[in-house]
Amino acid sequence: MFSKNHFYFYVLAGILALLYSSTIAYGASEQFKGKIYNTGMLKPVDSKTKLKPGMKAPDFTLPSVSGEKISLSNFLGKKNVVISFVPAAWTPVCSDQWPGYNIAKSLFEKNAAVLIGITVDNIPTLFTWTKEMGELWFPVLSDFYPHGSVAKKYGVLRSSGTTERALFVIDKKGIIRYIDVHDINKRPGLETLMKELEKLEK
Amino acid sequence: MKIIKIGLIVLAFMFFAGSSHAAELTPAKGDTFPDITLSMTEKASEKEYLGLSGKGSFRISQIKAELLILEIFSMYCPYCQKEAPIVNELYQLINKREDLKNKIRIIGVGAGNNPFEVDIFRNQYNIQFPLFSDESYSVHKSVGEVRTPYFFVIKKTGDKKNTIIYSKVGSIQDPKQFLDMISEESGLK
Numbered sequence: 585m586f587s588k589n590h591f592y593f594y595v596l597a598g599i600l601a602l603l604y605s606s607t608i609a610y611g612a613s614e615q616f617k618g619k620i621y622n623t624g625m626l627k628p629v630d631s632k633t634k635l636k637p638g639m640k641a642p643d644f645t646l647p648s649v650s651g652e653k654i655s656l657s658n659f660l661g662k663k664n665v666v667i668s669f670v671p672a673a674w675t676p677v678c679s680d681q682w683p684g685y686n687i688a689k690s691l692f693e694k695n696a697a698v699l700i701g702i703t704v705d706n707i708p709t710l711f712t713w714t715k716e717m718g719e720l721w722f723p724v725l726s727d728f729y730p731h732g733s734v735a736k737k738y739g740v741l742r743s744s745g746t747t748e749r750a751l752f753v754i755d756k757k758g759i760i761r762y763i764d765v766h767d768i769n770k771r772p773g774l775e776t777l778m779k780e781l782e783k784l785e786k
Numbered sequence: 787m788k789i790i791k792i793g794l795i796v797l798a799f800m801f802f803a804g805s806s807h808a809a810e811l812t813p814a815k816g817d818t819f820p821d822i823t824l825s826m827t828e829k830a831s832e833k834e835y836l837g838l839s840g841k842g843s844f845r846i847s848q849i850k851a852e853l854l855i856l857e858i859f860s861m862y863c864p865y866c867q868k869e870a871p872i873v874n875e876l877y878q879l880i881n882k883r884e885d886l887k888n889k890i891r892i893i894g895v896g897a898g899n900n901p902f903e904v905d906i907f908r909n910q911y912n913i914q915f916p917l918f919s920d921e922s923y924s925v926h927k928s929v930g931e932v933r934t935p936y937f938f939v940i941k942k943t944g945d946k947k948n949t950i951i952y953s954k955v956g957s958i959q960d961p962k963q964f965l966d967m968i969s970e971e972s973g974l975k
Contacts (some may be wrong), residue, residue, distance in 0.1 A: 595803075612861070612934070613860065613863035613864060613865050613866070613933065613934055614863075614865050614933040614934060614935065614955050614956050615863065615864050615865040617933060631941075670844075680860070680862035680863060680864075681862065683862055683863065683864045683867065684861055684862035684903070685904060686864075687867060687869075687907065687910040688906050688910075689859060690812065691906070716864070717864050717866065718864050771862070772900075773900070774902065774903060774906070775900065775902040777904070778873050778902075
């Protein structure tokens with residue numbers, strides 16, 4: 585009886601796994617065919633940030649793919665900032681989130697906002713990966729060493745060493761106005777982000 | 787035990803019902819294109835272009851054309867972004883051809899894109915032909931969850947209506963050669 589129960593359990597688990605796997609490939613771009621590592625379904629959120637809207641955004645300085653170092657404080661008093669943490673290069677979802685942002689430049693500009701992309705990958709990996717997306721208009725920063733230190737400051741470093749798929753909206757005064765630590769398996773809606781940006785002082 | 791068995795049967799049914807989408811093959815050249823439903827456009831110029839009227843939704847069999855070029859795209863797909871100017875060029879080429887401009891129509895379907903996202907794509911590339919949102923991936927599923935961009939060319943007239951004469955993933959490459967090829971294949975030329 586016991587083993588029979590086990591058998592049913594495995595059949596059930598198998599069916600569920602199949603159901604899951606059939607939902608992953610949605611809308612995949614031909615460009616990345618054969619180049620994307622399939623992570624499977626991951627735990628939606630695997631960290632807990634202490635930051636809240638209204639708090640001051642922790643400053644940081646990181647190297648960018650283009651070579652220059654970028655600090656959050658560079659934008660203080662000048663621009664609203666959207667920080668987009670994505671988990672890892674060459675993974676599903678991440679590989680189409682930024683290309684989407686890449687054709688929405690005018691929407692960011694309309695709201696006097698700059699976009700900063702951050703992952704924990706090293707610069708050479710980010711260079712090759714972002715090149716595959718085409719010319720990106722926003723800086724991509726590497727939080728590689730000390731590993732994930734900025735992600736840790738923002739409370740979005742997962743136990744696996746990658747980051748959450750998280751968005752932070754920071755106003756010109758350096759105050760956090762919106763946080764979305766998203767289900768890592770899903771792409772956050774651009775529309776929601778733009779509505780948040782519209783609330784800010786231009 | 788009985789409850790587990792019943793539960794399993796129910797799950798198995800759910801699985802087969804679900805997988806019938808995923809396992810559905812992409813319609814190939816020579817097949818009949820599924821008569822998918824899309825939300826009606828609100829733009830009068832687009833209604834006129836497609837020969838449609840009314841509100842709500844429409845079936846693609848209602849589009850008045852001899853040949854329909856249907857692109858499955860996503861605003862998040864870099865290849866689709868690179869392809870956009872090429873498809874625009876194709877649209878312009880067709881418009882310049884007196885013998886073809888009233889016979890061929892182009893539409894795009896944004897897989898998983900909501901109307902806001904489709905608008906970004908339309909504005910970025912100044913796309914003149916109608917684009918539709920397929921936020922729930924229902925069209926995408928009914929064509930076998932193709933990678934993007936994917937192009938179908940459907941011959942809407944003749945003995946066998948809605949026959950696919952082109953079904954391929956990736957760029958259409960040279961728009962002029964593509965137009966020549968599909969007009970020859972469909973007997974328009």
